[in-house]
Amino acid sequence: MRLEVSDVRVERGGRRVLDGLSFVLAPGNALIVTGPNGAGKSTLLRALAGLLPLAAGRIAIVGADHALPCREVAHYVGHADANKASLTANENLAFWAASLASQQGGRSALQPAEALASSGLQRLADLPVSVLSAGQRRRVALARLLVASRPIWLLDEPMTALDAASQTRLGDQMRRHLDQGGIIVAATHGTLDLSDARHLELRH
Amino acid sequence: MPNIANPTIFLSLVRRVLPWVTALTVALLLVGVYLIFFIAPPDYQQGESVKIMYLHVPAAWLSLFIYIVMSAAALGTLVWRHPLADAAQKAAAPLGAAFTFVCLATGSLWGKPMWGTWWVWDARLTSVLVLFLIYLALIALWEAIEEPGRAARAAAIMTLVGAVNLPIIKFSVDWWNTLHQPASVFRVGGPAIAASMLLPLLVMALAATLLFLTLHMMAIRNEILRRRLRRLTILAAEQSDAPAYAAAEPAR
Amino acid sequence: MGGALAAQFRRELKIARRSGGGASTGAVFFLVLAAIFPFAVGPDLNLLARIGPAILWIAVLLSTLLGLDRLFQADYEDGSLDVMLTGEMPLELIVLVKCAAHWLTTALPLVFVAPLFGLALAQDGAALVRVTLSLLVGTPALTLIGAIGAAATVSLRRGGLLIAVLVLPLTIPVLIFGVSAAGAGLADPVRFAAPFAILCALSLAALAGAPFAVAAALRYGGE
Numbered sequence: 001m002r003l004e005v006s007d008v009r010v011e012r013g014g015r016r017v018l019d020g021l022s023f024v025l026a027p028g029n030a031l032i033v034t035g036p037n038g039a040g041k042s043t044l045l046r047a048l049a050g051l052l053p054l055a056a057g058r059i060a061i062v063g064a065d066h067a068l069p070c071r072e073v074a075h076y077v078g079h080a081d082a083n084k085a086s087l088t089a090n091e092n093l094a095f096w097a098a099s100l101a102s103q104q105g106g107r108s109a110l111q112p113a114e115a116l117a118s119s120g121l122q123r124l125a126d127l128p129v130s131v132l133s134a135g136q137r138r139r140v141a142l143a144r145l146l147v148a149s150r151p152i153w154l155l156d157e158p159m160t161a162l163d164a165a166s167q168t169r170l171g172d173q174m175r176r177h178l179d180q181g182g183i184i185v186a187a188t189h190g191t192l193d194l195s196d197a198r199h200l201e202l203r204h
Numbered sequence: 205m206p207n208i209a210n211p212t213i214f215l216s217l218v219r220r221v222l223p224w225v226t227a228l229t230v231a232l233l234l235v236g237v238y239l240i241f242f243i244a245p246p247d248y249q250q251g252e253s254v255k256i257m258y259l260h261v262p263a264a265w266l267s268l269f270i271y272i273v274m275s276a277a278a279l280g281t282l283v284w285r286h287p288l289a290d291a292a293q294k295a296a297a298p299l300g301a302a303f304t305f306v307c308l309a310t311g312s313l314w315g316k317p318m319w320g321t322w323w324v325w326d327a328r329l330t331s332v333l334v335l336f337l338i339y340l341a342l343i344a345l346w347e348a349i350e351e352p353g354r355a356a357r358a359a360a361i362m363t364l365v366g367a368v369n370l371p372i373i374k375f376s377v378d379w380w381n382t383l384h385q386p387a388s389v390f391r392v393g394g395p396a397i398a399a400s401m402l403l404p405l406l407v408m409a410l411a412a413t414l415l416f417l418t419l420h421m422m423a424i425r426n427e428i429l430r431r432r433l434r435r436l437t438i439l440a441a442e443q444s445d446a447p448a449y450a451a452a453e454p455a456r
Numbered sequence: 457m458g459g460a461l462a463a464q465f466r467r468e469l470k471i472a473r474r475s476g477g478g479a480s481t482g483a484v485f486f487l488v489l490a491a492i493f494p495f496a497v498g499p500d501l502n503l504l505a506r507i508g509p510a511i512l513w514i515a516v517l518l519s520t521l522l523g524l525d526r527l528f529q530a531d532y533e534d535g536s537l538d539v540m541l542t543g544e545m546p547l548e549l550i551v552l553v554k555c556a557a558h559w560l561t562t563a564l565p566l567v568f569v570a571p572l573f574g575l576a577l578a579q580d581g582a583a584l585v586r587v588t589l590s591l592l593v594g595t596p597a598l599t600l601i602g603a604i605g606a607a608a609t610v611s612l613r614r615g616g617l618l619i620a621v622l623v624l625p626l627t628i629p630v631l632i633f634g635v636s637a638a639g640a641g642l643a644d645p646v647r648f649a650a651p652f653a654i655l656c657a658l659s660l661a662a663l664a665g666a667p668f669a670v671a672a673a674l675r676y677g678g679e
Contacts, residue, residue, distance in 0.1 A: 282672070334628060337625045341625060344622075348615075348618055354611060354677070357673075361608055361669055369625075376633060377628070379632065383636065
């Protein structure tokens with residue numbers, strides 16, 4: 001299934017943040033979005049996730065059995081971690097696994113414990129998230145990508161707060177996702193090491 | 205037919221129309237005052253003080269009418285996301301509160317000679333009091349949320365929920381009132397309204413409606429200007445942050 | 457989707473249990489509020505017996521309202537709400553589950569504490585039964601209507617007072633019929649049935665309509 005974005009315009013606070021944006025992503029494609037603060041990177045990801053209304057244009061998933069909104073086939077990992085501090089890492093992921101489990105056929109969904117293990121967090125699995133460091137919380141948030149199988153990953157500054165080892169690990173997971181036919185749209189200030197990824201630079 | 209929903213076109217429309225509407229309002233008010241004091245008869249029981257009714261009743265009608273206008277604007281905000289609807293909503297709330305307050309105050313003044321106290325908890329006055337509180341709550345909501353679009357959407361939902369609730373509140377207040385005390389009589393002057401009283405009443409109602417229209421147009425205009433000022437301020441902050449982009453900024 | 461529903465419900469209960477005192481503070485607030493009234497109106501048991509149901513109802517109303525900003529605030533701030541919107545469950549259903557869990561942990565305890573305090577207000581057995589029933593049936597309406605206010609103000613940090621200001625006028629019908637059912641005459645079945653039925657109707661109407669208003673407000677709040 002392809003992700004088609006045609007002529008999209010998004011306004012926030014009365015201001016046109018995105019205008020006339022178009023691109024098509026096929027399975028295995030990655031799009032890296034760069035630009036200065038306020039250029040609209042987060043806005044684009046939120047619009048793709050269905051969290052913002054479109055002032056014009058459309059975002060469509062083409063090629064599925066029936067019309068699907070992008071948000072039902074996408075993982076959205078924004079700036080916030082979406083972890084509940086009073087729950088353990090395991091409990092957080094178990095909830096998201098149940099909540100995001102799609103009926104599209106869980107291709108490669110991991111159990112929460114396995115997802116935490118593949119992120120190197122197995123020993124912290126049963127600790128409340130409130131005692132984890134910022135980097136560890138970020139990794140728990142990113143482990144969400146593994147507990148429910150969704151073809152599109154929308155990542156907003158995924159590498160923030162991650163140390164070098166975790167960044168490598170995430171890069172591997174992203175490459176694996178692309179190899180399995182997934183699509184990634186990632187916003188970043190720095191660089192993401194994804195060969196033959198397309199680039200989109202947003203300006204004010 | 206020009207697209208008056210466009211804020212800029214609306215502003216120029218207001219500039220052209222406002223003087224006429226204001227003049228018409230003043231004229232109607234003058235006619236109304238004349239009718240009240242020189243044509244309308246005093247009540248056989250209450251004397252001249254019954255003439256407070258000519259303020260009280262139109263204010264009551266307006267307080268409900270303005271809520272309907274506000275609800276219509278709220279629908280405009282939610283369905284079409286139109287900034288003009290946002291401004292119309294926001295502008296209507298204080299006006300609604302003001303007319304409702306006039307209704308309550310004149311009701312109290314009118315009733316004091318009859319009741320002996322400044323207030324009775326009869327069904328109608330109490331319902332109007334609740335409406336007043338709802339207006340105040342909406343104004344508080346408008347003030348609390350900084351971003352105008354988000355404030356408009358939140359207020360729109362509360363306005364429409366309130367609109368659905370108003371009949372229920374009216375019904376329950378009526379019920380509550382008959383439960384606790386016999387219905388108090390709030391006669392508008394006899395079993396039938398004589399023509400000499402009806403005409404001033406209608407004129408005052410029309411004048412009050414036009415007064416609202418005038419003030420509403422002015423308030424919407426002010427709100428539009430306020431939002432533009434805010435946007436320009438934000439833009440100025442952005443541009444002074446990134447001097448390298450100032451040259452590449454496309455003309456808006 | 458049943459799995460997602462159950463998971464959401466379990467999560468809400470877990471968080472409420474571990475959030476350390478949120479729900480129990482509400483119960484304590486109720487007791488403090490109810491206890492203040494006799495200080496204000498005097499210890500005359502006849503008077504207290506007469507206004508007892510009203511005191512209990514007002515205290516429950518305020519305790520419920522002031523606990524509402526916890527309903528959506530945390531999920532909004534830590535980004536959970538955004539991710540929930542990408543889930544399989546429609547937001548309206550998520551809202552219903554959250555309100556149900558909130559009612560269970562915040563309002564239901566009050567329904568049982570209230571009649572206990574009613575004993576201190578010289579309420580007889582029949583009156584206590586009426587108070588409990590009216591609260592049981594009326595508090596869902598309070599939670600659901602309050603949720604609308606909580607959702608409209610979700611983007612505000614200290615929205616508690618504003619929620620109360622927005623929601624209180626809308627809960628007046630529930631209060632009127634609740635108090636009426638709670639204290640209508642002395643064991644008069646006819647005078648109980650009518651307001652009680654209307655109270656049920658109000659809660660059902662809130663159940664049917666509120667989730668849509670709440671979901672709409674939450675979506676707008678996240679934009």
